Amino acid sequence: MDKNMLDDVQNQIIEFLRSRRSVVAANLTDPGPTEDELNTIIEIGLRVPDHSRCGPWRIQIIRKEGQAKLGDLYADLFAKEDEDPTEEQIEYWRARPQTAPIVLAITCYPNEEKMHKIPLWEQILSGGAMCQNILNASHAIGYSAQWLSEWPAYHTEVKKLLGHAEDIEIYGFIFIGTATEPPKERKRIAAEDILSEWHG
Numbered sequence: 389m390d391k392n393m394l395d396d397v398q399n400q401i402i403e404f405l406r407s408r409r410s411v412v413a414a415n416l417t418d419p420g421p422t423e424d425e426l427n428t429i430i431e432i433g434l435r436v437p438d439h440s441r442c443g444p445w446r447i448q449i450i451r452k453e454g455q456a457k458l459g460d461l462y463a464d465l466f467a468k469e470d471e472d473p474t475e476e477q478i479e480y481w482r483a484r485p486q487t488a489p490i491v492l493a494i495t496c497y498p499n500e501e502k503m504h505k506i507p508l509w510e511q512i513l514s515g516g517a518m519c520q521n522i523l524n525a526s527h528a529i530g531y532s533a534q535w536l537s538e539w540p541a542y543h544t545e546v547k548k549l550l551g552h553a554e555d556i557e558i559y560g561f562i563f564i565g566t567a568t569e570p571p572k573e574r575k576r577i578a579a580e581d582i583l584s585e586w587h588g
C-alpha cells in the first residue's frame with residue numbers, strides 16, 4: 389500500500405473511532421449481521437486485552453426465539469414487582485429485548501484458578517473492553533448497536549433463565565441491527581475536564 393493510501397486508511401479509522409455513536413435499541417431493526425459477520429464481530433470481541441489469558445467472559449447469542457422468552461419473563465417480572473404496573477408498561481418490557489435482530493448477553497466468569505495472580509478487578513475490566521470491541525466491530529461492519537444493562541441485567545430470575553448462577557454478573561446486553569434513523573450527536577465529556585499532566 390502506498391503512503392497516500394495508508395494515510396487515507398488511517399484517517400478513516402480515526403474518523404470512525406472519533407464519530408462512533410450508539411443507536412438506541414428501540415431504533416435497531418432488520419437486517420442484522422449474517423453468520424459470517426457475527427463471527428467476525430465475536431472474533432474482534434475476543435481480541436481484547438486479557439491479562440494472563442484468563443478468558444473471564446461468556447457471550448450468548450440471543451435471536452428472535454430467545455428474545456421472545458426473555459421478553460415474556462421481563463413482562464411477568466415487571467407485572468409482579470412494579471408497584472403500579474400499567475398494561476402499556478408491561479408490554480413495553482415484553483418488547484424491550486425483541487427490537488434488534490441480534491442481542492448478545494455478555495457475562496463475567498472470573499477465572500478462579502488465576503485469581504491469586506490476576507485480581508478480579510482486572511478480569512472484570514477485560515470484559516468491558518470486550519463489549520467495546522463488539523460495539524466497534526458491529527459499527528465497522530455497517531450495523532448499529534447499543535450496550536444496555538437496565539434492571540434485567542441485575543435480576544436473579546433473568547440470570548436463571550439465561551442459565552447463570554445469581555452471583556454471575558451480566559455486563560449487559562448488546563443489541564445489534566440496522567438503524568431506523570441516524571443518531572444525533574451526543575455531548576461528550578471534554579478532555580480538559582478529566583486530563584492532567586503529572587510530572588512527579
Ligand SMILES: Cc1cc2nc3c(=O)[nH]c(=O)nc-3n(C[C@H](O)[C@H](O)[C@H](O)COP(=O)(O)O)c2cc1C
Pocket residue numbers: 408409410411412534535536537538559560574
Ligand atoms: C455497562 C453499561 C451499561 C449501560 N446501560 C445502559 C442502560 O441501561 N440504559 C441506557 O440508556 N444506556 C446504557 N448505557 C449507555 C449506552 O450504552 C450508550 O453509552 C448510550 O446509548 C450513548 O451512546 P454512545 O455514547 O455510545 O453514542 C450503558 C453503558 C454501559 C457501559
